[in-house]
Amino acid sequence: MxxxxxxxxxxxxxxxxxxxxxxxxxxxxxxxxxxxxxxxxxxxxxxxxxxxxxxxxxxxxxxxxxxxxxxxxxxxxxxxxxxxxxxxxxxxxxxxxxxxxxxxxxxxxxxxxxxxxxxxxxxxxxxxxxxxxxxxxxxxxxxxxxxxxxxxxxxxxxxxxxxxxxxxxxxxxxxxxxxxxxxxxxxxxxxxxxxxxxxxxxxxxxxxVTGKTYVDYLGKEVEVKLDPANPLSFGPLDLYDYYFEHKVPQIKAxxxxxxxxxxxxxxxxxxxGRRYGDGVIDAWGVEDADIIVTVLGSTAGTVRHVARQLRKEGVKVGVLRIRLYRPFPFEEVANAIKGAKVVGVMDRALSFGSFGPSYLDISAALYGLKERPLLVNYVYGLGGRDVPPSLVRRMFEELIKVKEEGEVKEPLKLLGVRE
Amino acid sequence: MFEVRWHGRGGQGAWTAANLLATAAMLDGKHVQSFPAFGPERAGAPVLAFTRISDEPIEIHSMVYEPDAVVVLDPTLLATVNVVEGLKKGGSIIVNFDGGAEELYEALGVGKGEYRVFAVPATKLALEILKRPITNTAMIGALLKAHPLASMENLERAVKARFPGKVGEANAELIRKAYESTREV
Structure with a gap:
């Protein structure tokens, strides 16, 4: 805001x-x-x-x-x-x-x-x-x-x-x-x-209703809405003849x-007087940041709270909250984080057998760039496990270490789980 | 930012107390946050609720680990729950307690001078005024004696909006009585 x-x-x-x-x-x-x-x-x-x-x-x-x-x-x-x-x-x-x-x-x-x-x-x-x-x-x-x-x-x-x-x-x-x-x-x-x-x-x-019309089987032009006076079928059978084509306007929309x-x-x-970033991403301190954390939802405030403290201590950190998850704002996310050395991607979910969902999206967003930041995926907060500032700070400290070492040893970390 | 942790038992209204204090402070023009810590929900089990009050917008969304004050709605909790856990040095403990100072310090397991300790016989007052042993509103009054986190006027407004009619009037009276009866021990 x-x-x-x-x-x-x-x-x-x-x-x-x-x-x-x-x-x-x-x-x-x-x-x-x-x-x-x-x-x-x-x-x-x-x-x-x-x-x-x-x-x-x-x-x-x-x-x-x-x-x-x-x-x-x-x-x-x-x-x-x-x-x-x-x-x-x-x-x-x-x-x-x-x-x-x-x-x-x-x-x-x-x-x-x-x-x-x-x-x-x-x-x-x-x-x-x-x-x-x-x-x-x-x-x-x-x-x-x-x-x-x-x-x-x-x-x-x-x-x-x-x-x-x-x-x-x-x-x-x-x-x-x-x-x-x-x-x-x-x-x-x-x-x-x-x-x-x-x-x-x-x-x-x-x-x-948007005023779009449809010609029914009697040749009558009717509004695209359910109306007993002008019966219409919604979602009728559509096989390999047209199903694929009918997905195109949906993809575009x-x-x-x-x-x-x-x-x-x-x-x-x-x-x-209120707005949330550009609507799709809400960035804080990313412009000159060496380390950026991306996050969805309420945890963003806690991460920003810790990032403010780190900035006062002289560590160049930024926070990128992803507000729009689908359609995924690939370009906006890539532009916001591409200048960083290390990006921590927080996911409050896991695609079992893979990574956290937003890690996959962010990897795809960065793949086309010649130079990209190192990425670490933090899966956190499953089942409501609380995310206190101390835990967020620990994550930032790990990311600082990754930056110093210049390599990611463990791309998927479970943050806040008991060992 | 001032952070309060409320200790009660399921059904005693700790969450409601957290919300009423937040609403009163909001009416005073503060930024607020209040929320419960829900375990398995069952009547009688120890529960926690939290209130944050700040002059600045509140960004943080985690539980409170180092409160400035803890409020204990039910003295029987002292035997089973460590209510001072994480409490800031010199922070306040406000307890529904109808006994001597020595007894209370012993029940809390803290030495004199470590924290500020306040006692109020909230159950007795609630039985007198509400005719029921519900102490959540009384304990807001007691907290306000220790820390003027909200104006009494706006607390009454919040309570009367939450409990319309006679129940609201009685709770407002209980809050005033508890405020007057709270003593630092």
């Missing part, structure tokens, strides 16, 4: 509140005039739909709230709602997201602008309710836009932005907003919300999403 310019809505006109990350998401969904919410409870997401169902019970929203019998049904219900032209929202975590998996691909391939909040939580077994990114990484190939937030304020801001990104006519893809389970979902922080009507204006009111995320970040800045 950075300030400077006077926003269209100055802070004194914004609403200051102390809420946790889940409540912030619920308020954002309310302010975004969501037409349909379908959800099934799962910790640590539960507060989102609990809070939202209070808004429904108190008559504060017009939303159709559909309590379903599973997450598979929740995603199916919002697919139907979004296909009918509704602004649809759901939230989940961990096993719930795993159970949605089959329908995630249908949501994106039907180009439905659904918004999903994920309160990131480890996957079973053993059962664990705490934070890691394993759940989100299970959907990284599903053609969804994936954003990771750092704090409660950003959870509110990003949930609203997500609708704008998803519904952009050049995108029309679902967006997942990831907030770290407990570390953000259950953490109360002081934030600014907008007066509700300002969010309505920002999003252009209720969702509008996801690429396009990167620019839209940046644009919406700037529009939000004009409106509120």
């Amino acid at each position: 950075s300030g400077g310019k006077v926003p269209k809505i100055p802070l004194e006109k914004q609403v200051r509140m102390a809420v946790n990350g889940d409540e912030a998401v619920a308020y954002a969904a309310k302010h975004s005039l969501v037409d349909v919410v379908a959800a099934y409870p799962i910790t640590p997401q539960t507060i989102i739909v609990e809070k939202f169902s209070e808004f429904v019970a108190d008559g504060e929203v017009h939303t159709e709230f559909v309590p379903v019998e599973s997450e598979h049904s929740a995603m199916s219900a919002v697919v139907g709602a979004a296909a009918a032209g509704a602004r649809a929202f759901t939230a989940t975590a961990s096993q719930g997201l795993a159970l949605m998996w089959e329908i995630l691909y249908i949501a994106s391939s039907l180009r439905l602008p659904i918004v999903l909040a994920v309160a990131n939580r480890a996957l079973s077994a053993p059962i664990n309710i705490h934070c890691d990114h394993s759940d989100a990484m299970g959907m990284r190939d599903a053609s969804w836009v994936q954003l990771f937030v750092e704090n409660t304020q950003e959870a509110y801001d990003t949930t609203i932005q997500a609708f704008k990104i998803a519904e952009d006519p050049e995108v029309l893809l679902p967006v997942a907003v990831n907030l770290d389970g407990f570390v953000l979902s259950h953490t109360l922080e002081d934030i600014y919300m907008l007066p509700e009507e300002e969010v309505h204006k920002f999003l252009g009111g209720y969702r509008k 996801l690429e396009k999403a990167k620019e839209v995320v940046k644009r919406v970040n700037e529009e939000w800045y004009e409106l509120t």
Whole structure:
């Protein structure tokens, strides 16, 4: 977040509140005039739909709230709602997201602008309710836009932005907003919300179907939305004759999403005075850094906290928070870290049998360069293992050693695990 | 930045106390953070919650390891939990305790002068005013006696917003009573 310019809505006109990350998401969904919410409870997401169902019970929203019998049904219900032209929202975590998996691909391939909040939580077994990114990484190939937030304020801001990104006519893809389970979902922080009507204006009111039309089998031109008066089939059979071609616009739309995320970040800045880097990456001190650490989510603040101390001690360190994980901002990430000698890549998930997911992306981002920094992958915080500043400092000290030695002996390290 | 660690048992409202203090400080214009440390959730088990209060925005997102103050909602915890673990040198311990100073120092296992120790008979006050042994709001009052982390006025606002009607009024009274009854020992 950075300030400077006077926003269209100055802070004194914004609403200051102390809420946790889940409540912030619920308020954002309310302010975004969501037409349909379908959800099934799962910790640590539960507060989102609990809070939202209070808004429904108190008559504060017009939303159709559909309590379903599973997450598979929740995603199916919002697919139907979004296909009918509704602004649809759901939230989940961990096993719930795993159970949605089959329908995630249908949501994106039907180009439905659904918004999903994920309160990131480890996957079973053993059962664990705490934070890691394993759940989100299970959907990284599903053609969804994936954003990771750092704090409660950003959870509110990003949930609203997500609708704008998803519904952009050049995108029309679902967006997942990831907030770290407990570390953000259950953490109360002081934030600014907008007066509700300002969010309505920002999003252009209720969702509008883009006006794209389709010629049906009777030769009649109809809007691309589910409508009993003009029946349409969604996602019918498409074999080796056209399936491949039909993936091309989907690939292009996801690429396009990167620019839209940046644009919406700037529009939000004009409106509120808050922005998150360029929207896709949020860099701190990288310009002259010898050592850079990359990270997703709430741990970024703790890493920056330690980096500030190291800078005072004269060590040239930087921090790169990756806000947009899919589509991956290859160019932006490469430009931000290519000047460093050593880069520590933090992943709160492991692709078992390989590396942490973002390490693979960052390796790909750097491969085309003639000179590249040394890379070390730190897999950390699985199952909610806390990341105190002392642990982050230890990682930086190891990276300093790698810089001095000029080689990486162990490319994959498990940070904070007992030996 | 001031960091508080709350010790309670599941169901006693340690997390709520952490949130109410944070909300009051937010109303005073501070930056705040409060959160629980959830283990297996069950009534009666020892639990922790944390509050951070700062003049600057709070970036850090880890648990609190070196608090400036610890607050103990339930004196029976002293026998099983090391409540002074990590407490900063000269930091404060605020305990729901209705006994003598010697007894409290012995229960804490600390020497005189190492920390500042405060006692308040919160269970007794809660039984008088709420007619229930719920001490979380009383202990916020006690903490404010030791450290003026939030204004009493905004704490009352936060408590009344959280517990509307008579329950809020009674808790506000309990907080005032606990504040007055807290003694450094």
